[in-house]
Structures are given as C-alpha cells and as structure tokens.
Amino acid sequence: MLDQYAIAALNLSFSCSKDFSNTKKWKQLSRLQRSLILLIFVLLFICGIASYPSFTEHLRGKTPFVSYESEPLVSCQNLLKAGVTEWIKYLLSKYVHKANNLIFHLTIICAISLFMNPLVTFSWRGAVIDTGEATEGTKNGENKEDSPANHWLEAVREAFRHAWKGYKESAWGHDELRPMSKSYSEWFGLGLTLIDALDTMWILELKEEFEEAKSWVATELSFNKNVDVNLFESTIRILGGLLSTYHLTGDTLFLDKAKDIGYRLMPAFNTPSKIPYSDVNIGKGTAHPPRWTSDSTVAEVTSIQLEFRELSRLTQEPQYQAAVAEVMMQVHKLDGKLDGLVPMFINTNNGQFTHQGIYTLGARADSYYEYLLKQWIQGGKKENQLLEDYLQAIEGVKKNLLQKSSPNGLTFVGELSHGQFSPKMDHLVCFLPGTLALGAHNGLPADHMDLAKELMETCYQMYIQMETGLSPEIVHFNMHQGSTRDIEVKLADRHNLLRPETVESLFYLHRLTNDHKYQDWGWEILQNFEKYTKVSSGGYTSINNVRDPEYPSPRDKMESFFLGETLKYFYLLFSNNTNLISLDQYVFNTEAHPLPIWPSTA
Ligand code: DMJ
Numbered sequence: 356m357l358d359q360y361a362i363a364a365l366n367l368s369f370s371c372s373k374d375f376s377n378t379k380k381w382k383q384l385s386r387l388q389r390s391l392i393l394l395i396f397v398l399l400f401i402c403g404i405a406s407y408p409s410f411t412e413h414l415r416g417k418t419p420f421v422s423y424e425s426e427p428l429v430s431c432q433n434l435l436k437a438g439v440t441e442w443i444k445y446l447l448s449k450y451v452h453k454a455n456n457l458i459f460h461l462t463i464i465c466a467i468s469l470f471m472n473p474l475v476t477f478s479w480r481g482a483v484i485d486t487g488e489a490t491e492g493t494k495n496g497e498n499k500e501d502s503p504a505n506h507w508l509e510a511v512r513e514a515f516r517h518a519w520k521g522y523k524e525s526a527w528g529h530d531e532l533r534p535m536s537k538s539y540s541e542w543f544g545l546g547l548t549l550i551d552a553l554d555t556m557w558i559l560e561l562k563e564e565f566e567e568a569k570s571w572v573a574t575e576l577s578f579n580k581n582v583d584v585n586l587f588e589s590t591i592r593i594l595g596g597l598l599s600t601y602h603l604t605g606d607t608l609f610l611d612k613a614k615d616i617g618y619r620l621m622p623a624f625n626t627p628s629k630i631p632y633s634d635v636n637i638g639k640g641t642a643h644p645p646r647w648t649s650d651s652t653v654a655e656v657t658s659i660q661l662e663f664r665e666l667s668r669l670t671q672e673p674q675y676q677a678a679v680a681e682v683m684m685q686v687h688k689l690d691g692k693l694d695g696l697v698p699m700f701i702n703t704n705n706g707q708f709t710h711q712g713i714y715t716l717g718a719r720a721d722s723y724y725e726y727l728l729k730q731w732i733q734g735g736k737k738e739n740q741l742l743e744d745y746l747q748a749i750e751g752v753k754k755n756l757l758q759k760s761s762p763n764g765l766t767f768v769g770e771l772s773h774g775q776f777s778p779k780m781d782h783l784v785c786f787l788p789g790t791l792a793l794g795a796h797n798g799l800p801a802d803h804m805d806l807a808k809e810l811m812e813t814c815y816q817m818y819i820q821m822e823t824g825l826s827p828e829i830v831h832f833n834m835h836q837g838s839t840r841d842i843e844v845k846l847a848d849r850h851n852l853l854r855p856e857t858v859e860s861l862f863y864l865h866r867l868t869n870d871h872k873y874q875d876w877g878w879e880i881l882q883n884f885e886k887y888t889k890v891s892s893g894g895y896t897s898i899n900n901v902r903d904p905e906y907p908s909p910r911d912k913m914e915s916f917f918l919g920e921t922l923k924y925f926y927l928l929f930s931n932n933t934n935l936i937s938l939d940q941y942v943f944n945t946e947a948h949p950l951p952i953w954p955s956t957a
Contacts, residue, residue: 521894534894551919628706694751717781789863
C-alpha cells in the first residue's frame with residue numbers, strides 16, 4: 356500500500372502541470388462534495404502540523420517515545436491501518452472520483468506523511484500526544500518528567516551550585532569553606548573540598564564547574580609538599596576521589612595524580628607491626644603516630660583497602676594491595692574481638708588491640724564493618740575470609756548491641772563498655788542500614804534487609820524528632836517503661852556536621868527496594884538542610900544546635916564530605932535511574948567515591 360502511495364506522490368508534479376484545466380471540474384462538484392474534501396484537508400493538515408516537531412526530532416535520531424497514558428493508545432500507523440485508510444478511500448471513491456488528480460495526490464501525500472510518522476500517538480479519546488522525547492516513564496529508569504523526584508534532582512544541583520559558589524569565592528583551592536566569615540580552613544592544604552567534589556560534579560552533570568576544578572587539578576595541585584596528612588582521610592577523600600573520577604571520565608590526569616598520592620602515602624606502613632601510622636609527611640616521606648600515643652584507630656587502618664587494592668590493579672604494582680591486605684590478615688587473627696566486633700584502637704608497635712572492652716558501630720570502628728563487605732564485593736565475592744568476618748560481626752551486633760527504645764520500639768544499635776550496655780548511638784552508625792541492604796542485595800541473608808529497614812526508620816526518626824528536623828551527632832535512646840520520648844540528646848551532642856550517613860542509607864534502601872517513601876524522607880531532610888544550614892552568600896554550614904530552630908548556631912564550616920558525599924547521595928537517592936552508578940558495577944568507598952567491581956578473571 357505504501358508503494359502505491361509513494362508512486363502517487365512522485366506523480367504529483369507531473370499531474371500538477373498536466374491537469375491545469377481540472378479547475379473546471381472542481382466547480383462542477385456539489386457544495387457538499389467540496390465541503391467534505393476541504394474538511395479532509397483541514398483534518399490532515401492539523402495532524403501534520405501536530406506531528407511535525409516529533410517527526411523532525413525522529414529524523415535527528417532522538418529516541419522513540421514511551422507513552423505515559425494509561426488508556427490504550429494506538430500509533431498513527433496502526434490507526435490508519437485500522438480504519439482511517441478505509442474511511443479516506445471510501446470518501447475518495449464516493450465524492451472525489453470527479454475531482455482532479457492534484458487533489459487526489461495531495462490527499463494521499465498527507466495520509467502518507469501521517470502513516471510514516473511513528474512518533475505521534477492518538478489516544479482513544481482522540482488527543483494527539485507529542486512524545487518525541489523519552490522523558491516519560493522508566494524506559495531507562497529515568498525520572499518521569501512530572502515526578503516530584505525530578506524537581507528534587509534539580510534542587511540538589513542547585514544546592515551544589517550554591518555550595519560551590521561559596522567555595523569558589525572564598526576558599527578556592529583550599530581545604531574547607533568557612534561560609535559565615537567568607538574564608539577557609541586548611542587541614543592538609545591540598546584543596547580537599549575540590550577533590551572530594553570532582554566525581555559529584557560529574558555525576559550531577561555540572562560540566563562547567565567540573566572543568567574549572569579539573570583545570571585546577573591539572574595546573575595547581577601538587578603533592579610535593581612538606582605537610583602531614585592523615586593516612587585514612589587522605590586515602591578515602593583524595594586517593595578515592597581521584598580514582599573514581601578517573602574511572603568516570605577516563606581522563607588519565609586523575610590516574611596520574613592518584614598514583615602520586617598513593618605512592619607518597621606508603622611510608623605510613625613502615626611500622627614494626629605493619630599496622631600503619633595515622634600520619635604521613637607526603638613531602639618528606641616520613642610517618643608517625645599521633646604525639647600522645649603509638650596507637651592507630653581500627654576503622655582508619657581497615658578502611659583504606661578498597662582504594663589501595665584498586666591502585667594496585669590499575670598500576671599492576673602489587674605493593675599497595677599487599678600492604679593493606681597484611682592489615683586485614685592481622686586484624687582477622689587478633690584476639691580481643693567480641694563475636695566479630697572489634698575494639699577501637701590498635702597498637703602500631705605490637706599490632707595488638709588496645710583499650711579493649713569497648714564495642715561500637717560508631718566512631719573509630721564504623722567503616723571496618725563496611726569495608727569487610729565492600730572488599731568482598733569489589734573482589735568478585737571470592738575472598739571468603741572477608742565475608743565470614745562480616746557475617747560474624749553482624750551476628751555480633753544482633754547479639755550484643757541491638758535494642759528497642761521506649762515508648763515506640765525503635766530498633767537501635769547501642770554500645771558495649773566492659774560488659775555494660777549503653778543506649779548511645781552516633782549518627783555515624785546510620786551507614787549500617789545501607790551496608791546491610793547492600794549485603795542482602797548480594798545474596799546475604801534476607802533478615803539483613805529486614806534489619807536495614809528497621810534501622811533506617813530509626814535514623815529517619817533521629818532527624819524528624821528534632822526541632823530543626825536535622826539529626827544531632829549523637830543520640831541516647833530511652834529503654835525504660837514509661838518514657839515519654841524515644842530519643843534524648845545531651846547538650847554536648849547537639850551539633851550537626853552536614854554528615855551523609857542517613858542520606859547514604861536512604862539511597863541504598865530506595866535503590867534496592869524501590870520504595871519511594873525513602874525519597875520522601877530524603878526530600879524532607881534536604882529541605883531542613885536548606886532551611887537551617889544554608890548561608891545566603893554561598894555555602895552551607897555545620898550547626899551547633901539542632902534543637903533550636905530560632906538559633907541553630909552556625910559553626911562556620913562546610914566539611915568536604917558535604918559535597919563529596921551528602922549531596923551526591925541526595926542526587927542518587929532522587930534519581931530513579933538504576934544505571935546511574937549501578938550497584939552491580941560499582942562499590943562506593945566510605946567517602947562515596949564509586950570504584951569498579953573487578954571484572955571476573957576466572
Ligand atoms: C566521612 O569522611 C566518611 O564517611 C567516613 O567514613 C566517616 N566520616 C565522614 C562523614 O561523616
């Protein structure tokens with residue numbers, strides 16, 4: 356049928372010249388016949404105009420449509436096939452047999468143009484829906500155009516731009532912005548915020564900002580500096596940030612910088628026990644523990660493995676992986692654990708745990724547990740010792756640290772001090788719901804996901820039960836009957852440092868359950884950050900008092916992890932695109948820098 360119409364169309368110009376005299380015949384038609392023919396033209400013309408933009412988009416190679424209508428739809432093609440062709444043919448045979456060939460051919464051409472355009476759809480109600488751009492539905496798992504999450508994504512980008520404005524204007528190339536005083540603070544003097552934020556800009560598609568940061572890395576960033584840096588912090592933020600940016604962009608500038616800092620951090624492992632010192636001078640190549648002790652923090656020495664292992668894989672230089680594997684091997688064998696739970700300190704001289712008897716999932720131990728699971732995932736789920744240690748530790752948490760609050764029965768993770776349970780929970784512990792969910796996604800027991808959901812609710816409550824809707828740094832849960840509220844906050848614990856852990860877990864829970872309530876919770880939290888921590892001239896600030904909405908008392912500091920982690924996890928939480936940093940392809944380090952899961956070589 357199409358061929359026939361095409362031939363008719365090709366004949367058009369010929370017919371036009373040949374049948375000039377046919378105008379007479381038009382006048383011979385009755386008024387009804389002429390009106391019907393004109394009506395057909397008008398209808399076809401309107402359809403043609405309506406379909407034009409999507410048709411041209413199609414020619415430019417844009418994606419085909421995905422309909423968001425729930426009623427049955429048919430394409431123009433099908434509709435014509437189904438009846439319109441017959442209807443037109445009927446009219447043509449009935450009324451147009453006397454009309455000139457020009458009119459006939461024009462009619463056919465209009466019909467062909469509609470027939471050929473697969474991008475216009477008609478609902479059964481007769482409306483034409485321009486569907487040229489695939490913004491609707493979840494074809495690629497992307498957000499629906501009218502979904503609130505789409506607006507929320509833009510709100511995160513806007514928050515990032517605002518934070519970046521402050522950093523750019525007052526702290527460019529320095530470690531952290533002090534947004535109230537429009538100044539900066541220096542920790543290592545290595546542009547920490549800028550490096551931590553690189554992959555966030557890439558993921559949020561903030562191209563202009565990314566380019567200006569990249570050019571700073573290319574021209575200004577030097578690790579040949581006489582400065583002491585903390586091994587853990589510079590590994591997770593700088594080495595991790597550079598490695599992930601290299602993977603996302605493919606730009607070897609970032610790999611070269613990663614190799615440089617990785618190499619300069621290695622003197623930290625030159626200790627009698629091979630358990631690394633906390634501090635390294637990256638210019639001099641010397642390392643030392645803090646002045647007051649020869650201990651290192653357990654979480655610090657066991658949360659640098661993802662980054663150094665990846666550095667070895669990329670460089671084919673085994674010393675990085677060997678150094679961090681040695682630490683894991685020693686910690687695995689050490690006495691002093693309780694059902695897989697580790698103490699908070701380890702001595703760099705003798706390699707033994709110190710300050711034994713205190714067990715927490717919070718500060719100084721938190722990411723030990725996170726990295727057991729994530730190393731196992733990074734390496735293709737083959738390193739059974741890591742998995743066993745992780746599973747044992749989660750059982751240890753359930754047995755020793757898990758309790759319910761009163762009156763509402765919130766599940767929380769407390770601490771144990773020399774056999775005494777304390778209902779204290781750091782906000783840092785809120786990484787755990789996300790980690791548990793990730794484990795369940797990777798085939799670990801389903802009850803890990805149940806626990807993840809319960810703890811997620813608790814972490815959310817730590818926000819909304821505060822007057823500002825922002826969590827304090829530490830909470831205490833009530834456990835005795837007759838309590839009127841579940842959560843208490845001590846005076847010294849009322850600060851909020853713009854930390855990411857709850858948003859991080861919301862991201863995992865949403866990504867892995869597809870329950871949109873986690874996005875709603877995240878949106879509430881983002882709005883509270885906007886309300887109480889945004890500094891009008893640029894940037895966001897930590898605050899001293901989450902219980903005073905009148906005066907939350909700004910601390911005048913924007914931590915680098917606000918850009919590196921918190922805003923990135925907000926964005927990933929609000930995105931419905933599961934391919935945006937797929938959890939089956941990447942594993943996030945503890946500073947939210949995605950590193951690839953190693954391809955299987957077996
Ligand atoms: C970050 O540097 C990392 O997430 C680390 O694991 C814990 N502390 C901060 C964020 O709270």
